[in-house]
Amino acid sequence: MGPRSRAQGRSWRGSKLPRRLFYVATDEEIKSGKATDIYFIRTKRILEAKGLDKVRVVAEVTPSKLPERWPWAILCGTEEVARLFEGIPIDVYSMPEGTLFFTRDRKGLRVPVMFIEGPYGDFCVYETPMLGLLCQATGVATKAARVKKAAGDCLVVSFGTRRMHPALAPMIDRAAYIGGLDAVSNVVGAEAIGQKPVGTMPHALIIVMGDQVRAWKAFDEVVEPDVPRVALVDTYYDEKVEAIMAAEALGKKLFAVRLDTPGSRRGDFAEIIREVRWELDIRGYKHVKIFLSGGLDEYSIPRLKKAGAEAFGVGTSISNAPVVDFAMDIVEIGGRPCAKRGKLGGKKQLWRCWDCMADLVAPFGHE
Known part of the structure; x- marks a missing residue:
């Protein structure tokens, strides 16, 4: 056996790490929101301290460009995402598991594959595991x-x-x-x-x-x-x-x-x-x-x-398929459209012509 890592046996707080037989997160750790990036935990604390954790938002999940110039991909991981969010007071809308999707519609707009609606403080810590569930499984399914x-x-x-x-x-x-x-x-x-x-x-x-x-x-x-x-x-x-x-x-x-x-x-x-x-x-x-x-x-x-x-x-x-790079972005706060630079504000819906396999992204509720 080689020399032990300095980090072995100690957590980032300096306390003793729990013993694991294998280095995988447990179901409980994932469901509790522990398998996330630290900045989401700090964000939740800040919002709670300032009374903003119950602000309702709409967050959409969109793919970036696909790996290896793939023209399409197969969405996978949505069932696990549904289980991740069970018991949390939010609404999740998604393409069905196994749906073929494109990154852009016929006008060149980003195609949302999922959106989440609810108090941001209730689901912000789940962004990391949610994206992980989608990115890798979608890559494997597509390959x-x-x-x-x-x-x-x-x-x-x-x-x-x-x-x-x-x-x-x-x-x-x-x-x-x-x-x-x-x-x-x-x-x-x-x-x-x-x-x-x-x-x-x-x-x-x-x-x-x-x-x-x-x-x-x-x-x-x-x-x-x-x-x-x-x-x-x-x-x-x-x-x-x-x-x-x-x-x-x-x-x-x-x-x-x-x-x-x-x-x-x-x-x-x-x-x-x-x-x-x-x-x-x-x-x-x-x-x-x-x-x-x-x-x-x-x-x-x-x-x-x-x-x-x-x-x-x-x-x-x-x-070992390349992952499909999804991102989650807030596009609406308190019923008002908003988005960071490079994203389109407002809740959206996707229309598809199944005969020609062409997509059209439109504001939610518009036909």
């Missing part, structure tokens, strides 16, 4: 939607929770599912969406078993029969060689062969897929699908799909 759009009718499974803190697994897999992925591999992630987890087998199983065929047959003997048999075929030998071995070992029970060829390996991944597909087909194993994983995203999938891949396990590019 998942882009990946699924690239894959078309091919199966896409979320494999990315191992790249993030395990406490985030339910959020990541739920957002990926809302974005359009077909399944998730994480057990608690699957529980969060009411689905069964979907997965294959790790290289570790084959290595510990000491032999590919033994591992594939052991999987078939032990694992429930309703779980598709997907053999990992790139542990020791050439992918097409192991694919043939797996097909001969499991026959019609084999659903797919999985290629997890790392980028450090020399060779063209698409060419490897074509070789595997050819060798399986000429031996009568046309029913065996090719399942890919390892460094995939929406840019690499179309070429690999064209080469013959029929299923994808996508991990890091989804779980």
Whole structure:
């Protein structure tokens, strides 16, 4: 173990920190408003001291420009925002979870995805957790939607929770599912969406078993029969060689062969897929699908799909998706429009033409 940080074991007030098994905020800490930036707590104290904490405001949530020049995004996290605000005397209006949205309407005005109406002192401390709930989940859902759009009718499974803190697994897999992925591999992630987890087998199983065929047959003997048999075929030998071995070992029970060829390996991944597909087909194993994983995203999938891949396990590019930058701004105080520089005052509503997918932002109550 390395040297301890000077900050370890002490809070910013100098008192002993509460012991945590894992460094995540508890539900109680989030709901109480503790998981916020200190300036919101000080703002609340100042407003209470000056008798202004019950001033009614309208605050709207809008996206800034989207990452990587995305033309659209998928809103996610609104259900958690609703839970965050449960019991607080405010009204929250939002686009539904899973809605595709744009940053600007047809006139170039910022598109609000949510607005909050109520006494500012009652909800000011929740700005930090609220934005966090929206920003990351929306990024994951949007990346998942882009990946699924690239894959078309091919199966896409979320494999990315191992790249993030395990406490985030339910959020990541739920957002990926809302974005359009077909399944998730994480057990608690699957529980969060009411689905069964979907997965294959790790290289570790084959290595510990000491032999590919033994591992594939052991999987078939032990694992429930309703779980598709997907053999990992790139542990020791050439992918097409192991694919043939797996097909001969499991026959019609084999659903797919999985290629997890790392980028450090020399060779063209698409060419490897074509070789595997050819060798399986000429031996009568046309029913065996090719399942890919390892460094995939929406840019690499179309070429690999064209080469013959029929299923994808996508991990890091989804779980580590860039966040969508939302901001919350007060746009009305005591029924009067107001806004900081660069923002538009007044409560607004959004109109959408679903045929042409064009938005129009208008003052609230105007048609």
